[in-house]
Amino acid sequence: MATQLTGTTDLTTLGHRIRHFRAAAGLTLDALGSRIGVAPSQLSLIENGKREPRVSTLQAIANALGVSLSHLLDEQPPSTRAALEIELARAQAGSLYASLGLPSIKPGRSMPTEALEAVVGLHRELSRRASEAIATPEEARRxxxxxxxxxxxxxxxxxxxxxxxxxxxxxxxxxxxxxxxxxxxxxxxxxxxxxxxxxxxxxxxxxxxxxxxxxxxxxxxxxxxxxxxxxxxxxxxxxxxxxxxxxxxxxxxxxxxxxxxxxxxxxxxxxxxxxxxxxxxxxxxxxxxxxxxxxxxxxxxxxxxxxxxxxxxxxxxxxxxxxxxxxxxxxxxxxxxxxxxxxxxxxxxxxxxxxxxxxxxxxxxxxxxxxxxxxxxxxxxxxxxxxxxxxxxxxxxxxxxxxxxxxxxxxxxxxxxxxxxxSTCPDENCCRRPTGALAERWASQSWPSARLHAHILSPLPSGTFPGVDDSEVYEFLESHSAQ
Structure with missing residues (x-):
C-alpha cells in the first residue's frame, strides 16, 4: 500500500507541478522514469492526478528534477495555464456540469490559452447564475x-x-x-x-x-x-x-x-x-x-x-x-x-x-x-x-x-x-430533456401556460420563531390566561 501524503495535498495540482518541472528540465516521461525506476505509464497516471504516489517516489522525482520535496508539494498551480486547467477539471467534475449531459473537455497542448480562458469563464458564469437563482433563501438552505x-x-x-x-x-x-x-x-x-x-x-x-x-x-x-x-x-x-x-x-x-x-x-x-x-x-x-x-x-x-x-x-x-x-x-x-x-x-x-x-x-x-x-x-x-x-x-x-x-x-x-x-440522472437526457424528434415537432408549436407556485414568491418566514405571528400568540395567551 502506498504511503499516504501528509496534509491535504491536491493530486491534480501535484500532477501539474510534476509535469511543469519535468518539462522545464527537458525530460520525457520515459527519461524521468528511467532515472527513478518507475514505469512511464505510472508517471503518466501521477501527472494526471489519477494515482497517489508514495512519498519515496515523490522524493526520487524531486531529486531527479532538481527541486526540493516541499517545493514539489506546494499547493499553488505552477503556472497560469495550469491553474486554468485545474479549474476546468474541477468544474467538469461537479454536479452542475453533469446535469447538462455534455462530454468533458481535456485541454491539450494545441488548445490556445485564450480558448481555455473562455471555457473556464463560461463555467464561472454558469456557477454564478445557478447560485444567483437561490440567493434569497440561501441562509436557510445552507x-x-x-x-x-x-x-x-x-x-x-x-x-x-x-x-x-x-x-x-x-x-x-x-x-x-x-x-x-x-x-x-x-x-x-x-x-x-x-x-x-x-x-x-x-x-x-x-x-x-x-x-x-x-x-x-x-x-x-x-x-x-x-x-x-x-x-x-x-x-x-x-x-x-x-x-x-x-x-x-x-x-x-x-x-x-x-x-x-x-x-x-x-x-x-x-x-x-x-x-x-x-x-x-x-x-x-x-x-x-x-x-x-x-x-x-x-x-x-x-x-x-x-x-x-x-x-x-x-x-x-x-x-x-x-x-x-x-x-x-x-x-x-x-x-x-x-x-x-x-x-x-x-x-x-x-x-x-x-x-x-x-x-x-x-x-x-x-x-x-x-x-x-x-x-x-x-x-x-x-x-x-x-x-x-x-x-x-x-x-x-x-x-x-x-x-x-x-x-x-x-x-x-x-x-x-x-x-x-x-435512471441516469443528473444527466438531463434521462428524463428532463425531450427527444430530438419531439423537440423538433413541438418547440415552435407550443405555448404552455405555466403554473406559478405561490412559494416561489414567498419571503423566508421571519420572527424569533419563523412564520409565527407573535401578535396572534400573545393575544391568544392573554385571552386564555384568566380561564
Missing amino acids: ANTELRETMRERDNYLPEIEELAEERVRASGHRAGALTHREVSIMAEQLGFSLIYADDLPHSARSVTDLENGRIYLPPASIPGGHGLRSMALQAMAHRLLGHERPGSYAEFLHQRLEINYFAAACLMPRDAAVGFLRTAKGDRELAVEDFRDAFGVTHEAASLRLTNLATSHLDIRMHFLRVGGDGALYKGYENDGIPLPADVTGAIEGQFVCRNWSARSAFTRTNRTTELYQYTDTPAGTYWCATQTGHTSADHFSITVGVPFDEAKWFRGRETTTRAV
Whole structure:
C-alpha cells in the first residue's frame, strides 16, 4: 500500500507541478522514469492526478528534477495555464456540469490559452447564475443542508435523545403497544403542564406553550388515530426537556425543530421496543414499513423516518428516505446509502426534482395506489430497491419512499418484485430533456401556460420563531390566561 501524503495535498495540482518541472528540465516521461525506476505509464497516471504516489517516489522525482520535496508539494498551480486547467477539471467534475449531459473537455497542448480562458469563464458564469437563482433563501438552505449532512454522518441517530425518550416513556407507566393519549398527558403532568385543546389556536402555530400557567395548547382535532396530537404534545414538551432557549439564528431554529421531532418519534416508537420488533422482522426477512406503522399506531411517514433512525445503528442497514410532491419536487430527504439525490449548487435538495423513473414518482402513475409500489432502480451509483406509498393532503398528492442498496433488499417484504427501471440522472437526457424528434415537432408549436407556485414568491418566514405571528400568540395567551 502506498504511503499516504501528509496534509491535504491536491493530486491534480501535484500532477501539474510534476509535469511543469519535468518539462522545464527537458525530460520525457520515459527519461524521468528511467532515472527513478518507475514505469512511464505510472508517471503518466501521477501527472494526471489519477494515482497517489508514495512519498519515496515523490522524493526520487524531486531529486531527479532538481527541486526540493516541499517545493514539489506546494499547493499553488505552477503556472497560469495550469491553474486554468485545474479549474476546468474541477468544474467538469461537479454536479452542475453533469446535469447538462455534455462530454468533458481535456485541454491539450494545441488548445490556445485564450480558448481555455473562455471555457473556464463560461463555467464561472454558469456557477454564478445557478447560485444567483437561490440567493434569497440561501441562509436557510445552507443551514438545512449542513444539518442534513451532520445527521448523515451520525447515521441519523441521536443516542442522547433516545435515552431521554426511553426514560420519559418508562416514567409514564407505558409498557407495550402504542403510546396512549393518557400516557402522553401523564408525561406532560410530570413536567408541570396540562394539555388543553383549543378551537381558537393561532393559525400560524401548531401548538402554544404557556410557561406561566403550565399549559400546552393543542388543536382539538388532528390526523385520524391521534398520532398528530400526541406528536405535537411531545414536541412541545421536548423544548423544555432539551433545555432549548429562544433560537438566535435560522440554523438554530432548524436544529431545535429536528431535535423535538426526533424526541416525539422516539417516544411514539420507543427504541427498545422498536428495535426488538424490527430485528424480529429482519430475521424473518419481512421488514415492512406498514407493519412497523401499524404496530405503534403512527403514520406511514413517521414510521419511515423512524426506520432511518434505527436501521444503520441497530440493524446494520444503510438506507434512504424521500417525501416527494405530486409535481416531483423533493420536500424532505435523507440518505446514507449513496443514492444520488438531486441537489443545487449549495448542496440543498429541497425543491429539486427527482428522476421520473424513480419509484417516488412512478408511483403516482399507478391506478391502484392503496398498496406500496416495490421497484428496483439502476442508477449511476448502483441498483436500489425501494418501497413507495402515496398519499394526499387537501393541497397536493405526495409519496413516501424508503429504499436500500440491492444487497440489502433481501431483508424486506417486496424484494421479489419484477418492476425495474433505469435512471441516469443528473444527466438531463434521462428524463428532463425531450427527444430530438419531439423537440423538433413541438418547440415552435407550443405555448404552455405555466403554473406559478405561490412559494416561489414567498419571503423566508421571519420572527424569533419563523412564520409565527407573535401578535396572534400573545393575544391568544392573554385571552386564555384568566380561564
